[in-house]
Amino acid sequence: MNTFQFVLYNTKLSWRMQRNELPLKIFIGTFAVRIIFQSLFFIWIANIIGGQGMREFAMYGNILIPAAHILFIDVYNVLRDEIDENRIDLLTISKTSLLLILIGRSIVYFIKGFFIILFTYAVISSLLIPGLGHWLKLFAAIPLLLLFSLSAYSFGIFLAALNLNDKISQMLPNFSLVFLMLVGNFTVPVEKLPPIFQTLSEFVPLRHSVDAFRAFLTDNIPYWTNPDVYIELLILTIFSVVGYSIYLESVNKFRKHPA
Amino acid sequence: MEYVIKANKLSREFNNKGTVKKAVQDLTFTVQKGTIFGLLGPNGAGKSTTIKMMNTLLLPSSGELEVLGYNIYKDEKKIRTKIGFLYGGETGLYWQLSGRDNLRYFGSLFKIPTDVLEERIDYWLGRLGLTNAQHQLTMRYSKGMKQRLHIARTLIHEPELLFMDEPTLGLDPEGTKDLREIMLDLKARGKTIILTTHDMEEAEELCDEIAFIMDGRIITKGTIEELQEMYEEENRYEIELSEYPKLSMKKMENGIIIETPITVSNGNTIINISVPKTQVAERVFGEIVSQLVPFNIRQLVRKKMELRKIYLEIVSGQTKGNQTVS
Numbered sequence A: 001m002n003t004f005q006f007v008l009y010n011t012k013l014s015w016r017m018q019r020n021e022l023p024l025k026i027f028i029g030t031f032a033v034r035i036i037f038q039s040l041f042f043i044w045i046a047n048i049i050g051g052q053g054m055r056e057f058a059m060y061g062n063i064l065i066p067a068a069h070i071l072f073i074d075v076y077n078v079l080r081d082e083i084d085e086n087r088i089d090l091l092t093i094s095k096t097s098l099l100l101i102l103i104g105r106s107i108v109y110f111i112k113g114f115f116i117i118l119f120t121y122a123v124i125s126s127l128l129i130p131g132l133g134h135w136l137k138l139f140a141a142i143p144l145l146l147l148f149s150l151s152a153y154s155f156g157i158f159l160a161a162l163n164l165n166d167k168i169s170q171m172l173p174n175f176s177l178v179f180l181m182l183v184g185n186f187t188v189p190v191e192k193l194p195p196i197f198q199t200l201s202e203f204v205p206l207r208h209s210v211d212a213f214r215a216f217l218t219d220n221i222p223y224w225t226n227p228d229v230y231i232e233l234l235i236l237t238i239f240s241v242v243g244y245s246i247y248l249e250s251v252n253k254f255r256k257h258p259a
Numbered sequence B: 001m002e003y004v005i006k007a008n009k010l011s012r013e014f015n016n017k018g019t020v021k022k023a024v025q026d027l028t029f030t031v032q033k034g035t036i037f038g039l040l041g042p043n044g045a046g047k048s049t050t051i052k053m054m055n056t057l058l059l060p061s062s063g064e065l066e067v068l069g070y071n072i073y074k075d076e077k078k079i080r081t082k083i084g085f086l087y088g089g090e091t092g093l094y095w096q097l098s099g100r101d102n103l104r105y106f107g108s109l110f111k112i113p114t115d116v117l118e119e120r121i122d123y124w125l126g127r128l129g130l131t132n133a134q135h136q137l138t139m140r141y142s143k144g145m146k147q148r149l150h151i152a153r154t155l156i157h158e159p160e161l162l163f164m165d166e167p168t169l170g171l172d173p174e175g176t177k178d179l180r181e182i183m184l185d186l187k188a189r190g191k192t193i194i195l196t197t198h199d200m201e202e203a204e205e206l207c208d209e210i211a212f213i214m215d216g217r218i219i220t221k222g223t224i225e226e227l228q229e230m231y232e233e234e235n236r237y238e239i240e241l242s243e244y245p246k247l248s249m250k251k252m253e254n255g256i257i258i259e260t261p262i263t264v265s266n267g268n269t270i271i272n273i274s275v276p277k278t279q280v281a282e283r284v285f286g287e288i289v290s291q292l293v294p295f296n297i298r299q300l301v302r303k304k305m306e307l308r309k310i311y312l313e314i315v316s317g318q319t320k321g322n323q324t325v326s
């Protein structure tokens, strides 16, 4: 088995892994219900906060949330099995191979995430904000959404690499999700948060994804001519690289010196 | 003689909020190729810590350790592809994958060619009774089925040296029997197994050599026969006769204890005699046997001390020792 076959083989297995997570019917059903309730909830919060354009503000960010949630939980589900401190087999392969497995897996999750986003967007644009634009526009945002997936995934693996303890890693995704809701710049504009949260939000990939995505959706100019989007894309790339590197480093280090 | 493990003064400490816990201290031992080596001892003795140093998951605090001829500080990568680690528990498998896909994944990590891998998967699924459940998701497996899958996972790359930390945990009697057969099979094929277990019968049946660990130190080690020799204070014999004997000997003489004869179901009689390890007693025992000859001796066996008893002896001896010190 050469490296190419190895990566292909593992990506295929990753595909099956994510396919097995939720049966399609339940998946679509729960998401339809969830998106509608979540949207209503965010609009309600936006109305309380008040101010011009709050409703739209909440809606744009909201499109990414179901996908972010799914990516997070998926990352956790896979890593739960991988952060087991007894996994010598993972230490037998080279870092490149491990990285390639991770990237293959992220792309698989991206495909899943993309369909969720597409679905959410279609629901929201047709039902809630008729003027949002045609959902086909989303295909133009594929590079952005891919980076969104990679960085969300890398944030997940980074969190997993931090502790490598089964109990904490079980709580961490849920805890992080609450935190992301707060500083992700979609329920509440970050400018309205206390300064400490504003600073923290700079280190959250989701916030940058949401910003880029909002710029993409709201601006009338095509997003590929918008410099703000490129800055956000760069930041997301850095997040992905840092997250993956820390994970690769920690696989060896943490296993050799557990707490 | 070829050794797969050479440990010299191996120690490992854990730092727990400022207090230093010596999990393992000054372990010196060797393990011969093609044998089953048992690490026995009470909970918290340091067995798992020792195993994790040998399989490169933990670095020792001090000491030297060679595994399969490689130095664990320098050549850990070379060691890792040649070993397997089986541990009890529910982690370490991909719950979202079927049993078969799990084995495919683990096999691919060792870069086994796909056709060879598929064949091996078929073999191990069959041997471990998982063929019917192979396409079921692992999260729906029972505890014992997960453990069976763990066994297959550990063996899929045909490791030369296997570490098994309480491998029969959660297995039903049939699964336990299967695993024991597999272990003896592997041994017959020249593989080496290092085993920890709390089941003394299992250790007695499987292990060629045993090291007892307590409080991070090796208390005693040797083959089962050597341990029996060391810890037996007397020889116990069981004599089967076809007639009920009349003995002129007293029930106790020179420390010899002759138990009341019992008639067993086939009409024969069995006498148990324990003989202290002294020359006088051995001679007297010879006389007893010659007195029994007229009653038709069908069988005379020396009963071995059970490992369970040796274990209890070691543990109680050790606690007694500790009490006098403190």
Ligand SMILES: Nc1ncnc2c1ncn2[C@@H]1O[C@H](COP(=O)(O)OP(=O)(O)OP(=O)(O)O)[C@@H](O)[C@H]1O
Pocket (backbone or CB within 6 Å): A258, A259, B014, B015, B016, B021, B022, B023, B041, B042, B043, B044, B045, B046, B047, B048, B049, B050
């Ligand atoms: N990661 C760790 N951090 C701190 N202390 C540890 C750690 N791992 C083991 N220890 C300590 O080292 C000692 C030996 O533990 P070990 O797990 O090796 O025992 P064991 O012989 O395998 O026991 P058991 O039969 O219960 O499995 C124990 O006192 C334990 O508390």
Ligand SMILES: [Mg+2]
Pocket (backbone or CB within 6 Å): B047, B048, B049, B165
């Ligand atoms: Mg243990």
